[in-house]
Amino acid sequence: MIDAISVQNCTKIFGDLTAVNNVSLTVPQGELFGLLGPNGSGKTTMIKMLTGQLKPTQGSIAVLGTDVLKEPIQTRKIVGIIPEQETPPSFLTAEEYLSFVCHIRNLKNPEERIDTWLHRFDFVDQKNTLCKDLSRGTRQKLMVAQAFLHEPQLAFIDEPLINLDPLIQRVFKDFLLDYVNQGNTIFFSTHVLEIAEEICTQIAVLDKGHLLHTGTIDEVKQSKQHLESFFIKLVKEQ
Amino acid sequence: MFRKLLLAMIKEEWRMHTKTAKNQTFAYFPLLIGIGTFVFSLFIPYLLSILTTEQLFRYVHFIFVFFGVSVGAFGLFGKEIMNRRFGQISLLAYSSRALPVSEQKVFLAFFVKDIIYYLFLWIIPIFSGFLLASPFIGFSIGTSFIACGSLILSFLLGLSLVFFLSTVYAHSSILLLLLLVGSGVIVAVSTLVYSITLEFFLFPYSLYYSFSWIVLALLLAIITVSSLISVVFVNVEYSSKKKHYRNLLTPWSQRFGFSHYAFYMAKDFIDLKRSEGGLGKVIFSFLLPVFFTYLFLSVFIELIPGIESVMIFAIFLGIVSATIYNMLTEFDSFNPYLFLPVKVSTILRSKINSFLIINIFSVVVLAIAALTMDQIYYFIPALLLFISIAVFMLSVTVYLTGLHPAFLMYDSKVFIPYAGILCPVLFVATLGAIIYPLSMLASPLLLPFAWILFKKSFTKWDQWTPVSI
Numbered sequence: 265m266i267d268a269i270s271v272q273n274c275t276k277i278f279g280d281l282t283a284v285n286n287v288s289l290t291v292p293q294g295e296l297f298g299l300l301g302p303n304g305s306g307k308t309t310m311i312k313m314l315t316g317q318l319k320p321t322q323g324s325i326a327v328l329g330t331d332v333l334k335e336p337i338q339t340r341k342i343v344g345i346i347p348e349q350e351t352p353p354s355f356l357t358a359e360e361y362l363s364f365v366c367h368i369r370n371l372k373n374p375e376e377r378i379d380t381w382l383h384r385f386d387f388v389d390q391k392n393t394l395c396k397d398l399s400r401g402t403r404q405k406l407m408v409a410q411a412f413l414h415e416p417q418l419a420f421i422d423e424p425l426i427n428l429d430p431l432i433q434r435v436f437k438d439f440l441l442d443y444v445n446q447g448n449t450i451f452f453s454t455h456v457l458e459i460a461e462e463i464c465t466q467i468a469v470l471d472k473g474h475l476l477h478t479g480t481i482d483e484v485k486q487s488k489q490h491l492e493s494f495f496i497k498l499v500k501e502q
Numbered sequence: 503m504f505r506k507l508l509l510a511m512i513k514e515e516w517r518m519h520t521k522t523a524k525n526q527t528f529a530y531f532p533l534l535i536g537i538g539t540f541v542f543s544l545f546i547p548y549l550l551s552i553l554t555t556e557q558l559f560r561y562v563h564f565i566f567v568f569f570g571v572s573v574g575a576f577g578l579f580g581k582e583i584m585n586r587r588f589g590q591i592s593l594l595a596y597s598s599r600a601l602p603v604s605e606q607k608v609f610l611a612f613f614v615k616d617i618i619y620y621l622f623l624w625i626i627p628i629f630s631g632f633l634l635a636s637p638f639i640g641f642s643i644g645t646s647f648i649a650c651g652s653l654i655l656s657f658l659l660g661l662s663l664v665f666f667l668s669t670v671y672a673h674s675s676i677l678l679l680l681l682l683v684g685s686g687v688i689v690a691v692s693t694l695v696y697s698i699t700l701e702f703f704l705f706p707y708s709l710y711y712s713f714s715w716i717v718l719a720l721l722l723a724i725i726t727v728s729s730l731i732s733v734v735f736v737n738v739e740y741s742s743k744k745k746h747y748r749n750l751l752t753p754w755s756q757r758f759g760f761s762h763y764a765f766y767m768a769k770d771f772i773d774l775k776r777s778e779g780g781l782g783k784v785i786f787s788f789l790l791p792v793f794f795t796y797l798f799l800s801v802f803i804e805l806i807p808g809i810e811s812v813m814i815f816a817i818f819l820g821i822v823s824a825t826i827y828n829m830l831t832e833f834d835s836f837n838p839y840l841f842l843p844v845k846v847s848t849i850l851r852s853k854i855n856s857f858l859i860i861n862i863f864s865v866v867v868l869a870i871a872a873l874t875m876d877q878i879y880y881f882i883p884a885l886l887l888f889i890s891i892a893v894f895m896l897s898v899t900v901y902l903t904g905l906h907p908a909f910l911m912y913d914s915k916v917f918i919p920y921a922g923i924l925c926p927v928l929f930v931a932t933l934g935a936i937i938y939p940l941s942m943l944a945s946p947l948l949l950p951f952a953w954i955l956f957k958k959s960f961t962k963w964d965q966w967t968p969v970s971i
Contacts, residue, residue, distance in 0.1 A: 315841065317840050317841065337843045337844075337845060338843070340841065340842060340843040340844075341843040345841035345842075346841075347840070347841050351838075352838060353769065353773070353834070353838050354773075354777070354833075355772055355773045355775075355776040355777055355833070356751065356769065356772060357747050357749065359749060360749055360750070360751040360772070363749070363751055363752065364751060364765060364769060365842065367755075367765040368765070368842050368843065368844055369842075369843065392746040392747055392748065392749070393745060393746060393747075394747060394776065397745065410842075411841075
């Protein structure tokens with residue numbers, strides 16, 4: 265089976281800042297992979313490179329066997345992406361936006377797919393509200409929905425739970441666990457360690473663009489450490 | 503506090519532009535404008551062989567009012583356009599709720615900053631170029647200085663009036679309508695009953711030719727009062743009373759079913775319909791400049807025998823219509839598409855399609871102009887000229903600026919080729935339209951070049967790595 269993600273010697277330089285420094289990484293399919301790191305460690309840059317939104321300065325990246333550098337559009341066709349900051353277009357309603365994404369992705373039965381997500385995240389009553397008038401949390405729900413409308417085998421999620429209320433966080437975490445149990449892969453970036461400890465199967469720690477650690481969450485647990493102390497120790501030793 | 507706020511906003515503006523126009527090339531923009539004006543000014547003696555000095559100065563005063571009108575229209579767009587243009591950037595102008603300063607004070611600083619910014623970016627460089635050229639073209643420096651003064655007043659008049667009108671519109675579209683109708687009636691009665699010429703209302707020009715303290719005081723009062731009213735009653739939040747909207751995307755995309763980009767086009771039109779300013783956007787950024795141009799041509803150019811004003815109107819209409827592309831891109835940055843399987847060229851193509859649809863309206867405007875100017879027999883060459891100019895200008899804009907025309911145009915690396923390509927084309931078209939209007943039947947020769955530029959644009963911008971602005 266091909267790896268979900270394969271990164272070889274990947275570096276990204278912005279002017280005099282090396283955001284990601286010679287990172288190599290492999291994520292097998294069926295994992296809930298957590299990319300951890302402090303603010304500004306290069307997590308978002310890494311996700312943007314993995315999804316073809318940014319070209320690496322050097323290195324190679326393959327996602328589900330697709331060369332991301334050569335085929336960025338194909339990459340974004342087969343994966344789902346929840347970006348950290350982007351918000352849906354201001355003047356479309358929630359329903360129109362999901363319908364727009366269904367059209368872009370050329371999906372069959374768009375109404376059915378949209379309805380599933382409106383109900384799953386309990387925002388049917390806001391489907392006719394303009395995206396700009398939605399609360400941050402509802403906008404975040406919409407961004408999650410757009411990423412999973414086409415049921416991708418691999419989804420990239422950049423800090424997805426920050427704006428969600430505890431009830432929806434639970435629904436979303438259960439969805440992710442179920443999704444991975446079906447053989448799909450989630451690449452999850454966060455600095456909220458409790459969430460990573462709760463749902464991730466594998467983790468990697470990135471700091472100042474350097475990859476400090478990769479391994480399973482069980483390895484951390486077996487070392488009788490909480491992820492928080494493990495993480496702090498790693499980053500401070502750096 | 504006000505001084506600090508103003509300085510911070512000026513720094514903010516500078517950093518936004520220098521970040522977008524890489525390598526500080528934005529800083530060279532005023533220099534280019536100065537050099538361009540100097541070179542253009544050297545040709546003034548040739549212009550004076552077909553125009554009188556008075557006509558030329560009327561024309562230039564008109565252009566400066568028009569420029570002020572374009573700049574002032576910003577007041578209408580408010581916060582949303584800034585969000586679309588700059589992504590998630592927070593600007594001081596929209597931070598009044600987080601700062602211990604009133605919204606009025608923040609906006610006054612923003613207004614003053616905008617005036618300073620346009621003075622340094624455009625007005626002072628233009629004047630410098632003109633003043634430097636004055637000794638070579640037989641204009642006395644003193645006269646040129648006075649002209650510069652009245653031109654600044656023209657700019658401020660246009661800016662403050664449209665800012666005032668857009669503030670009125672933000673509170674009540676009916677009040678704006680009443681105000682416009684009322685002004686129209688006053689102007690009509692003045693000209694028809696009291697035989698006051700229209701140029702009288704171009705106060706700075708009247709001032710330039712026959713100085714009067716009363717006119718100066720009246721002019722300064724209009725500028726100050728309308729600016730103050732705008733600042734006091736500023737409304738940057740166009741609160742939408744409507745909370746629920748029916749789905750327009752599907753029915754509108756069916757209307758555009760003839761195009762591959764039906765959904766994207768439907769989104770463009772929804773953006774225009776639902777975004778802040780609503781119909782006002784069309785009035786202030788399209789109809790108003792077009793109306794000013796029409797008025798100008800009707801009143802001034804018709805005085806010059808042998809010039810078919812509808813042909814010149816077609817060129818102006820082409821130039822103004824080309825800016826509709828800016829409006830289409832203002833409300834739709836590429837950011838929401840970055841994480842979807844969409845090429846930049848797809849969005850460019852859809853915008854070009856939307857542009858062509860909107861310009862059906864421009865064709866109607868041209869037909870009305872040809873009828874009312876009593877030059878319907880020149881409609882076909884004028885139409886071909888309009889289409890050729892609008893599409894060619896669009897192709898150059900798309901090629902050079904992609905989806906960011908409003909910002910990248912200030913990068914001198916972009917502006918030099920833009921002006922270098924368009925100025926000769928517009929010059930030849932204007933000359934042809936004046937000397938032998940029927941020669942403009944050949945203007946569609948520009949379209950194959952536009953086609954090539956579009957093709958090249960798609961390849962170019964698909965290679966582009968988006969930068970967060």
